[in-house]
Amino acid sequence: ISHSYLTIIFRFLPPCSTNHVWMHSINISGPGHNEFDSVLCHFNPRQFERGGQLVINDKQEGTWGQAINLPLSQVPLIFGQTAVSLIVQINGEGFDIFIEGKHCARLEHRKELPSKPCSLYLQFPSCDDYQKPENWLVYKTWWGNREIMHGKDLSSIAGVNAHNAxxxxxxxxxxxxxxxxxxxxxxxxxxxxxxxxxxxxxxxxxxxxxxxxxxxxxxxxxxxxxxxxxxxxxxxxxxxxxxxxxxxxxxxxxxxxxxxxxxxxxxxxxx
CATH class of the missing domain: 3.30.70.330 (RRM (RNA recognition motif) domain)
Structure with a gap:
């Protein structure tokens, strides 16, 4: 990762069904992830869990970390839309999550990023840890460098200054x-x-x-x-x-x- 503000943009459509609970997630991993057994940032909206939850987490050697759970009512609509924009911007503090342009959460770095340029790996899993199917329709994916997107006041952003010791x-x-x-x-x-x-x-x-x-x-x-x-x-x-x-x-x-x-x-x- 050679720049402070590496940005990844997705345009996607998660399935919306009243008779089948689809799972859907996006994983971003670094080198040596061992088939995504280690994940730097996991983005997982869950339509029917406790009224709808956005779960953001990491995974190290097969063990999930302390999740950030955000009610879907607090973020722009994801399910039932024709398309949704997701932006993940990586800076020195962590992974900033923007949905439809709104800064919704930050997953602070839980593992030190490599100091030298390296590759990132993106995964749209076909199933979860329990082999339940995951299904996405992805229209576009873009990555590159952009100016920092978050504002100065981060006091209301989920995950900022999280205690992670x-x-x-x-x-x-x-x-x-x-x-x-x-x-x-x-x-x-x-x-x-x-x-x-x-x-x-x-x-x-x-x-x-x-x-x-x-x-x-x-x-x-x-x-x-x-x-x-x-x-x-x-x-x-x-x-x-x-x-x-x-x-x-x-x-x-x-x-x-x-x-x-x-x-x-x-x-x-x-x-």
Whole structure:
């Protein structure tokens, strides 16, 4: 990537159907993506998910990051149109997303871009991670260099100044079997609580088990215990540190401030 404001423009038509839930996404990857197992920027409008969602994310070595979820009601119409314009502009801060000329979101860089000129790779997937079909009608694609498009005030842009540091205590467990029933969720929670019990202190670990997924989150007692779990349980589970959402960071900051006011001592992990 040799210029600060490399710009990619798409003119496309996503399918709109009331009797079939099509998936549709665009992936942008860098060198060594290993058949798009690593993705720098993932653009995925979902017509029927929670009233309509625009999902923007990254993927590193098969593991999805912390998604930016934006209600479709907050962006220009995508579904039901004859054509939609999408612009992705890459600058020093991240990937700026413009739909029909409106700056809708920014995915801040989660992996350092190469310092030397290199190729980017564009993919319109034919299916998602679960082999569900994806379908696009793409009229035009253009790439080149353009002047910076975003304005000076970015306070209302989704994803700007997002807190994207690794969580000191929470681990992301992936490559699990897919579950869909409440009973299976309870069984998986019990299994993970039992497997990681010694890293949770007196109260044990806290597990988040999303339904219809192949991953889970397990929060340990402390950063030191999370380090031990990564070292000792790495042969049994595919796992890495979970990303810390901005909301979690604010909650932790408030909790630490309250603890300091009360004179309580709490382990700090570079909050």
């Amino acid at each position: 690794d969580h000191p205590r929470k681990l992301f467990i992936s490559n699990l079997s897919k579950i869909s029933k409440d009973r299976d969720v309870d069984i998986r929670r019990a299994e993970l609580e039992r497997a990681f019990r010694k890293y949770g202190g007196a109260r044990g670990v806290t597990c988040i088990i999303p339904k219809h997924s192949t991953f889970a989150f397990v929060e340990m007692e402390s950063e030191r215990m999370a380090d031990r779990a990564l070292l000792e349980m790495g042969s049994k589970f595919k796992m890495n540190r979970a990303r810390w959402s901005r909301h979690e960071a604010l909650q932790e900051k408030r909790a630490k401030a309250e603890a300091e006011k009360k004179g309580l001592v709490k382990e700090s992990s570079a909050w």
